[in-house]
Amino acid sequence: MKVLIVGAGKTLYFLCRSFTAKGYEVAIINRNRQECVQLARQLRALVICGDGSDIAILKQAGAMEADVVLAITPNDQDNLVICQLATVQFGVPRAVALANDPDNTEIFEKLGVSAFSTTHIVGSLIEQRAELEQIMNLLPVGEGRVNVTEIMLDADSPMAGKLMKDIALPENALVAVVIRDKKAIVPRGANDLQAGDRVVLITLPDNHGAVLKTFTGDLR
DSSP states (O other): OEEEEEOOHHHHHHHHHHHHHTTOEEEEEESOHHHHHHHHHHSSSEEEESOTTOHHHHHHTTGGGOSEEEEOOSOHHHHHHHHHHHHHTTOOSEEEEEOSSTTHHHHHHHTTOEEEOHHHHHHHHHHHHHHOTTEEEEEEETTTTEEEEEEEOOTTOTTTTOBGGGOOOOTTOEEEEEEETTEEEOOOTTOBOOTTOEEEEEEOTTTHHHHHHHHHOSOO
């Protein structure tokens, strides 16, 4: 897979390092010449110094062969333009833009550009972890459209001792895995839930709170 990243700073560096470690071919576009020199020395990646919203620079970085373009500059307008150019001019199958202003996420989506907001993601993590001590892990995926949550069932959980077939989950919710005594179980109707189980739930943002309430009781 070839990934083209347009941006700067530590986020760019760590993303690139992660992708190259997985064997991906990575190209970087960065406006800062000094930072480009450092990146070229530190990473196994093609580094282009220039403006990622310039068609010629995108072409030089190999946008026509890219499978994914990530635009993570501090400027939302640039990120939008970069993704639009990548898809329209170069036919990149997937382009994703960072919305530094979370209010721009919906605007980007309406314009046909996949977007994510770190503010939304971090805010969701903090909010959910603050609400329930039982929440052990929460990961928004699919650009925030799906939540994967791991919770610990305590003795007071309404679900402790129940069979899966007797649990009425809200629509678009799933118990994906139950971890018990360090063993993972993909539950079926005849499986039960016990206090101490770690339960991995898949939910949508709209029903996330209702599903957690089903497993933990009233939110406090």
